[in-house]
Amino acid sequence: DGGITQSPKYLFRKEGQNVTLSCEQNLNHDAMYWYRQDPGQGLRLIYYSQIVNDFQKGDIAEGYSVSREKKESFPLTVTSAQKNPTAFYLCASSIFQGMNTEAFFGQGTRLTVV
Amino acid sequence: AQKVTQAQTEISVVEKEDVTLDCVYETRDTTYYLFWYKQPPSGELVFLIRRNSFDEQNEISGRYSWNFQKSTSSFNFTITASQVVDSAVYFCALSVYSGGGADGLTFGKGTHLIIQP
Numbered sequence: 001d002g003g004i005t006q007s008p009k010y011l012f013r014k015e016g017q018n019v020t021l022s023c024e025q026n027l028n029h030d031a032m033y034w035y036r037q038d039p040g041q042g043l044r045l046i047y048y049s050q051i052v053n054d055f056q057k058g059d060i061a062e063g064y065s066v067s068r069e070k071k072e073s074f075p076l077t078v079t080s081a082q083k084n085p086t087a088f089y090l091c092a093s094s095i096f097q098g099m100n101t102e103a104f105f106g107q108g109t110r111l112t113v114v
Numbered sequence: 115a116q117k118v119t120q121a122q123t124e125i126s127v128v129e130k131e132d133v134t135l136d137c138v139y140e141t142r143d144t145t146y147y148l149f150w151y152k153q154p155p156s157g158e159l160v161f162l163i164r165r166n167s168f169d170e171q172n173e174i175s176g177r178y179s180w181n182f183q184k185s186t187s188s189f190n191f192t193i194t195a196s197q198v199v200d201s202a203v204y205f206c207a208l209s210v211y212s213g214g215g216a217d218g219l220t221f222g223k224g225t226h227l228i229i230q231p
């Protein structure tokens with residue numbers, strides 16, 4: 001079945017460590033996105049990529065990094081510079097046709113700093 | 115900058131009641147799209163509807179209906195004869211054309227809808 005796969009579902013990180021969240025899609029979508037969700041908050045855009053080997057910062061990119069070496073994959077690294085990384089992270093993708101296409105979301109990764 | 119406001123943090127109704135979720139948006143762009151997503155307890159966001167800024171027709175899909183009014187910058191969502199399975203967090207979102215294509219959605223903070231049996 002076509003869709004977006006995020007792994008792992010739950011992730012625990014010690015303070016000061018970097019950790020990478022995986023996002024893979026088999027929908028042949030050009031655009032991919034990472035959002036962060038905090039309790040009682042909406043989703044905030046971290047990074048997005050419209051084509052391979054290119055990505056742009058979103059509203060809250062500080063302390064995060066991404067890569068887009070393949071169309072299907074858009075991993076997110078939460079670095080030690082991110083001061084409050086505990087949150088729910090959602091990956092999404094959409095056809096690169098501008099603003100009129102809906103984004104499809106993965107099931108999310110819940111990151112907890114211990 | 116864009117902004118989406120969902121003033122209702124949580125709504126609780128008894129099953130079979132009708133319920134309306136409010137969404138107010140702000141943008142200086144004349145061309146934009148509005149979306150509604152549902153987030154069940156599993157966490158994944160499920161797409162419900164897309165509406166462009168030039169189409170103010172209301173839409174009905176089964177028990178769901180949407181009322182888009184540009185004059186008040188609102189895009190409200192009504193569930194008729196609510197069911198327990200409708201319990202979820204609902205997000206309203208906005209997308210504008212930046213010239214670069216698909217550069218992400220601006221989300222409201224969501225409304226937690228609780229349908230009691």
